[in-house]
Amino acid sequence: MLSYEDALAVVLREARALPVERRAPEDAQGLVLAEPVDSGVDLPPFDNSAMDGFALRAAGAVLAAGREFEVRGSQVAGDDAATAGEGAWEIMTGARMPEGLDSVVPIERVEILERDGEGRPRLIRLAADVAPGDNVRLRAEDIARGALAVPAGRRIGANERMVLASLGATTVAVRRRVRVAIINTGRELVDDPARPLASGEIRNSNGPYLAARVEAAGAEVVLRETVTDEPAVFLGVLERALAAGADVVLSTGAVSMGRHDFVPDALRGIGADILFHKVQIRPGRPLLFARLAGGALYFGLPGNPASGAVGFRFFAEAALRAMSGMTPEQPLRMPLAAPWSKRAALRFHLKGLVELADGRLSARVLKGQESFKVLPLLLANAWIVVPVDAMALDAGDMVDVYGPGHLEAPMIGERLE
Numbered sequence: 001m002l003s004y005e006d007a008l009a010v011v012l013r014e015a016r017a018l019p020v021e022r023r024a025p026e027d028a029q030g031l032v033l034a035e036p037v038d039s040g041v042d043l044p045p046f047d048n049s050a051m052d053g054f055a056l057r058a059a060g061a062v063l064a065a066g067r068e069f070e071v072r073g074s075q076v077a078g079d080d081a082a083t084a085g086e087g088a089w090e091i092m093t094g095a096r097m098p099e100g101l102d103s104v105v106p107i108e109r110v111e112i113l114e115r116d117g118e119g120r121p122r123l124i125r126l127a128a129d130v131a132p133g134d135n136v137r138l139r140a141e142d143i144a145r146g147a148l149a150v151p152a153g154r155r156i157g158a159n160e161r162m163v164l165a166s167l168g169a170t171t172v173a174v175r176r177r178v179r180v181a182i183i184n185t186g187r188e189l190v191d192d193p194a195r196p197l198a199s200g201e202i203r204n205s206n207g208p209y210l211a212a213r214v215e216a217a218g219a220e221v222v223l224r225e226t227v228t229d230e231p232a233v234f235l236g237v238l239e240r241a242l243a244a245g246a247d248v249v250l251s252t253g254a255v256s257m258g259r260h261d262f263v264p265d266a267l268r269g270i271g272a273d274i275l276f277h278k279v280q281i282r283p284g285r286p287l288l289f290a291r292l293a294g295g296a297l298y299f300g301l302p303g304n305p306a307s308g309a310v311g312f313r314f315f316a317e318a319a320l321r322a323m324s325g326m327t328p329e330q331p332l333r334m335p336l337a338a339p340w341s342k343r344a345a346l347r348f349h350l351k352g353l354v355e356l357a358d359g360r361l362s363a364r365v366l367k368g369q370e371s372f373k374v375l376p377l378l379l380a381n382a383w384i385v386v387p388v389d390a391m392a393l394d395a396g397d398m399v400d401v402y403g404p405g406h407l408e409a410p411m412i413g414e415r416l417e
Helices: 003-015 159-166 205-214 231-243 262-269 305-324 374-381
Strands: 020-023 055-058 066-075 088-091 102-104 110-115 119-126 148-150 172-175 179-185 221-229 248-252 273-277 288-291 295-300 330-337 347-357 361-366 382-386 396-400
Touching: 003 305, 020 221, 055 066, 055 221, 148 159, 172 305, 172 330, 179 205, 179 231, 205 221, 205 248, 205 305, 221 231, 231 248, 231 262, 248 305, 262 273, 262 288, 262 295, 305 347, 305 374, 305 382, 330 361, 347 374
Parallel strands: 066 088, 179 221, 179 248, 248 295
Antiparallel strands: 020 172, 055 088, 055 102, 066 119, 110 119, 273 288, 288 295, 330 396, 347 361, 347 382, 382 396
C-alpha cells in the first residue's frame, strides 16, 4: 500500500502533457496555453485621455484653479494624430492626445465661459488644479511591446481572451482537451431514473457525478457506460472507450478484494501495467492506477460515492491537470473550526465547509464522512486534508484545504451552529 505522496508521484510521472495545436482564441476557451504569448504591440498603442474633458499643456508645472484657456480644437476617439498649439482641446475618453498636450481636466472640473454658435465650448476656466499627466493613459502603460502578456500554463478564460483580443492575437498554442471515458461496473446499478428498482438494485450516482466532475475539470467525456460484473462485457466497453480516443479511463467498483472484484485481473489479461493498487488514504484506499497497453491511463475508483470522489479529485484530476500542461495544484492553509480526531493512521480527505466569521476564514469538518453517503458532498464546499501522522487536531490548528475541483476555489459557506 503506497503513501499518498508516492502514489501521486507515480500518477504525475505517467501523466504526460498532450500534443500542442494552434487554435484561434475563440476556439481555445478552457484550454491551457502551451507557449507564452508575448505582446507584439504597445498597450495602449498611443497616449490617450482617461476622461471626457479638456486636454492641456502642463509642461511639468501645476495649472492652478482659476486659469482660463481658449479652446483651440477637439479630439474624439478614433481621430488621427493631431498637433496642438496653445490653449485647450476638447477631448473624449479614449481619444488620442494631441501632440504637445500632456494633461486632461475632467469636464466636471471646468466652467464653460463662452460657447460658439454651434454650442461648442470656446473659453473655459479651471475649477480645480491640474497636475502634469492627470487623466492621461500613457503608451505601453499596460503592456509594452515584447513583454510577456500571458504565460504558458495559463487556462484560457474571459480575462485571457480580453488580453489576446487587445493584442490582436490570431492563434495561440494550446494543448487539446483531455478525453475521458467512464465505465461504471455493477449489475445492481440502474441508469434509467424512471425505472422502478428491483430488490437489491440501486441508482447509478457515480456516473452522473463523474461526468459532471470531468467537465468541470476541463476535460471531455467521450464515452460513459454501465456494465455488469462480467469481465468479457467490461473489456468490450473498454475497447470501445479506447476506440473513442480516451486518454484516461475511469471505472467505478470491482477493485477491492472480494470474489467479484474482477477489474485487476481483467486489466492484467490485456497487458495493462498496474502501477499501484491501494493507497494509504481514507476514503478510497482500494484505488487502482494502471497504464494500458496503448498508453491510456486507467483509474479504478472504488464504488462508494465518497471513495470514488476522493480518487478522482486527488489523483485523476492531478493527471488531467498535468496532461493539460498546468503546474501542480497547491492547497490553501487555514485553521480548523473545531477539534477533530481519527483512529487510523491514514491520510484523510474530509468533506468540509469553509466559513467566514468575524473576518476570518476557517474550515469545518462536516458530519457524515462515511463513504456511502452522498448528501455531505452536496453540503461541502471544500476538501479538508489531514495527514497520516496527525491523529488529533485542535480548533485553530492549520490544515490543507482544497476546492471542490482543481479549477474551483472553495466557496465561503454559512456558519454552522
